[in-house]
Amino acid sequence: MCATCGCDGQDHVHGKRIVDVEQDILHQNNLLAERNRGYFEAKNILALNLVSSPGSGKTTLLERTLTDLKGQLDFCVIEGDQQTTNDADRIHATGTKVTQINTGKGCHLDSQMISHALQGLKPKENSIMFIENVGNLVCPAMFDLGEKERVVIISVTEGDDKPLKYPDMFFSSTLCIVNKTDLLPYVPFSIEKVKENALKINKDLHIIEVSCTNGDGLQEWYSWLKSKVLAPETV
Amino acid sequence: MHELSIVMSIIEIATKQMEGADASIIEEIELEIGALSGVEENSFEFAWNQAVKNTPLKNAIRKIHKPEGIATCLDCMIDFSIQQLYDPCPVCGGHFLNIKNGKELKVKSLVVN
Numbered sequence A: 001m002c003a004t005c006g007c008d009g010q011d012h013v014h015g016k017r018i019v020d021v022e023q024d025i026l027h028q029n030n031l032l033a034e035r036n037r038g039y040f041e042a043k044n045i046l047a048l049n050l051v052s053s054p055g056s057g058k059t060t061l062l063e064r065t066l067t068d069l070k071g072q073l074d075f076c077v078i079e080g081d082q083q084t085t086n087d088a089d090r091i092h093a094t095g096t097k098v099t100q101i102n103t104g105k106g107c108h109l110d111s112q113m114i115s116h117a118l119q120g121l122k123p124k125e126n127s128i129m130f131i132e133n134v135g136n137l138v139c140p141a142m143f144d145l146g147e148k149e150r151v152v153i154i155s156v157t158e159g160d161d162k163p164l165k166y167p168d169m170f171f172s173s174t175l176c177i178v179n180k181t182d183l184l185p186y187v188p189f190s191i192e193k194v195k196e197n198a199l200k201i202n203k204d205l206h207i208i209e210v211s212c213t214n215g216d217g218l219q220e221w222y223s224w225l226k227s228k229v230l231a232p233e234t235v
Numbered sequence B: 001m002h003e004l005s006i007v008m009s010i011i012e013i014a015t016k017q018m019e020g021a022d023a024s025i026i027e028e029i030e031l032e033i034g035a036l037s038g039v040e041e042n043s044f045e046f047a048w049n050q051a052v053k054n055t056p057l058k059n060a061i062r063k064i065h066k067p068e069g070i071a072t073c074l075d076c077m078i079d080f081s082i083q084q085l086y087d088p089c090p091v092c093g094g095h096f097l098n099i100k101n102g103k104e105l106k107v108k109s110l111v112v113n
């Protein structure tokens, strides 16, 4: 008879024992991210995860893009925001389908939130889905949402050593947009330096300089977008 | 602070495994958190202490392995240790690197009772 609970010892084991786990801590998030990715691929949707510090210009870039490319491409947007619906309202004003995820205290979006949002949003086939992540260069780096490409945005008011301070984000992105170039004359920011720093972390990172205010460089961003939509593997 | 999400995932994984083993407490947990995993030690510590209250991990002894960062220079084909993702190859000074080690983030094993 078992000394712990008096059973006959056949139903369960007692005492200290080792359980081999060997499981990735982000396994659950990664699984759901792969499911989202499958959803996007099946519908030929180009999903882009936009990450930056607060105020770098993610929403402004989206407003410009959605307005300028209206009629040329189909878009929809998921807005991640800790508190307000301001950003979603700004997107809505461009006439684009948008859904808002309020993360509350959460400092990043995760794949489950996206999967949830997709159910209500029902994005069109062959469209571009922008996901504006929570303004934060640390946490969103670890959470795959199922996006095709991750786009990191930095503005010239932030300091050209930013890539070195937040290497994970630059490591995991494929495109870096340097925004607010209209302010270059007024700030001590070197485009060469920021490029050099970013490429130290990610040799394959593509870099585009833009100003959402005066429109400089936006054509290059639009060409990049169109090239991704027309890429043979997504057709 | 993504460390809290990380700790919550650990609790979820560990609790499931514990239940699967028909046990009710976790005495020890063995984790692997690589030097380049993006987990900040102090934040992790803080999040841990907040989150494990009222869970089977409350009194668990933690063993954390911290694999160091190792990269391969794709030009020189040599391996070397790195502290940061932007560390250059010590031979050619280049950044054409492949990260080989240090990004681990794993629950390895438990001791349950």
Ligand SMILES: Nc1nc2c(ncn2[C@@H]2O[C@H](COP(=O)(O)OP(=O)(O)O)[C@@H](O)[C@H]2O)c(=O)[nH]1
Residues within 6 Å of the ligand: A052, A053, A054, A055, A056, A057, A058, A059, A060, A061, A135, A179, A180, A181, A182, A183, A210, A211, A212, A213, A214
């Ligand atoms: N000068 C300048 N300001 C910009 C530019 N792009 C955005 N901004 C401003 O930067 C602020 C933050 O922009 P927002 O798009 O809300 O940033 P988000 O937090 O990344 O979404 C707003 O006041 C914008 O008007 C730009 O190219 N040049």
Ligand SMILES: [Mg+2]
Residues within 6 Å of the ligand: A058, A059, A060, A087, A132
């Ligand atoms: Mg915004």
Ligand SMILES: [Zn+2]
Residues within 6 Å of the ligand: A002, A004, A005, A006, A007, A008, A009, A014
């Ligand atoms: Zn028993």
Ligand SMILES: [Zn+2]
Residues within 6 Å of the ligand: A107, A108, A138, A139, B001, B002, B003
């Ligand atoms: Zn965080």
Ligand SMILES: [Zn+2]
Residues within 6 Å of the ligand: B073, B074, B075, B076, B077, B089, B090, B091, B092, B093, B094
């Ligand atoms: Zn080398």
